[in-house]
Amino acid sequence: MAYLNKRSLLPRFKDRLILAMALLASTLIAGCSGSGNADGAGAVKTVTIASIAFPYQGKQVFNGLNGVVIEQGWLKEQLAKKGVDLVFSPVSTAVGGPLINEGFSGKRIDFAAYGDFPAVIAVAGGVPLKIVAPVGQGQDVYLVVRKGLPANSLADLKGKRIALHRGRPWELPFSKLVDSKGLKLDDFRIVNINPAATPAALESGSVDAAVLMSDGLLLEQKGIARIIWSTRQAPADWRMRAELFGRKDFVDAHPDLTQIVVEAFVRAAAWSSDEANKAQVIRDTARGAMPEEIVAKDYANSDIPWRERFSPLFSPALRTHYHSVADYALERGLIRNKVDADALLDDRFVKQALKDLKLEGFWSQSAQEQR
Template identity: 80%
Template sequence: MVANQTSFLPFDRATRCLTAILLALAGAVLAGCGGSGGGKGGAPDVKTVTIASIAYPYQGQQVFSGLTSVVLEQGWLKEQLAKKGVELVFQPVSTAVGGPLINEGFSGKRIDFAAYGDFPAAIAVAGGVPLKIVAPVGQGQDVYLVVRKGLAANSLADLKGKRIALHRGRPWELPFSKLVDRSGLKLDDFKIVNINPGATPAALESGSVDAAVLLSDGLLLDQKGIARVIWSTRDAPADWRMRAELFGRQDFVDAHPDLTQLVVNAYVRAATWSSDEANKAEVIRKAARGAMPEAVVERDYANSDIAWRERFSPIFSPALRTHYHSVADYALQRGLIRNKVDADALLDERFVTQALKDLKLEGFWAQPAPGQR
């Protein structure tokens, strides 16, 4: 999941091949992103704004996840950019190669924004690709620890010496490592098997692994009787959840704040729509397209500690700040990056602040208490 030859993370040969194919396709599609003329401070004008986001195959097409799907369907951003003579392009990215492909796109300046995970973004920044979080996209996703059917284990300690499937360098590695530390254990106490989530169900069923660290697909395996959930980040502090945000390429953000503001306004508008209880069923339906059954998505959302509206809050909260400090520290300590990431420098609050004013949403979501920002 890298953007620099000094920061590569290990991933399997199939993933490397798929990444190369997708990069070639992405390069062909996005070759016309740059423009000419005079932007802010003499920066070139742009003809295209490109946003990359995770997408899933559904009914013969690629459908986007989360707020990106809402932004696309609302059409507001496309209309606003068109008024400036700028085309909007959404770049679908498979979950199998999400981090690597997006980081390569940022590095090659083929994409301008991406809604993706915390770890890959930190790795890109450490590798010399300056990024900014221009809008948080909610309160994060829960991570689940599951054990294979028939295994008598009810805690992490019961898995000592066992084989645990963990796709290394992915966002869910951080909460798992925190659980290991809190339990007074270390990664060497387990046999970590580095496989992607798509291969995990078969590994659990065959007994090749005893447990796995997953996102909501852990609930799906639980529902199917393949595995059993024994822990999740619902039993942990809020900053343990896996996070994804809207990241912008810093040089683009600095050169084109007007276009960046339109993009952020669109995501805040999408967050407002998603935050409405009246749209809850539709939000769940969208999240289930091509990924999970609606019952699993609904179960994943069923967390009484977070009000529905707050799930989609774009506010830069103390938990978000703590989380990115943890990501930066962990990645450096574990040797996943070679250069320290300044977590505070990642955060660029000005666009969300303006979006809340533009859309008259000040006070719509809970604000950090004084002194907590």
């Protein structure tokens, strides 16, 4: 009985932990004044960029292009020349996109590197954003089932409990999978929990399956779960994408600062695209987030060439993807207001950065279209 009592306290403890993490992240973003931090003449004093960060060796670290931008130091130096400070605001994976959307809405952040679906939700909710730079070519989403469950397809999960963190980028690929099989979300018992709580939920049998990103590979490696489907079995458009989004009013009012920010990300993309830096990219991506072998496996299983993985080009495929995201989300009632996908895209800054850095032709448009 004591054991059962302890288990009954676990969900409440997790809820409190997640709430505490959300409050901490909210405090961090609230402390960043964004473009509102201006002098008497209205000049910007701080540029704030938000993104997911992970605890690593006693501090919060940014992975991917965010980490490269910070490590290179170019962006901080260039902004300093204009008397502008640079702040990277860390956001926990437990709160992710929703908290970033709050930061955009409250004008406490100016840019954010985050997922497609949360950004579309923000725009549909009346927060104008612009994609100022694509950040790579997408990430796979996995559907896993708990150890011992005799399920090999989505249909086998009808009536079962599926962990799905609502409003996060991986919700959309799962919704598309459900629709493609002639099913609906109501055919399943959706449990809205974040990925950090999912392993324990699977092990305890609290949920039967889960929708995850590369952590699905990790759970399979540990024997906690088994992958029965991934976006590798689906059209390329189903992959989750992330971009560098800017607050529209900031981008329109400060194109010079936006250009500097975008150029920093294009520089970081070029560095990451170099095969000579591949091992370092994998190590840095893994910091605090995932074992290196899982990151390497996630990369290796993709048919995207290493250089093209980090391309910042505004390809026709990118436009098609956001039309698909916006249309599908509206049709399925995931958002209430139509989002103009074309209005999201603002490629002028990347085009200029490619000219300034002499990188025109460095990434292949055709390679992206083949994917």
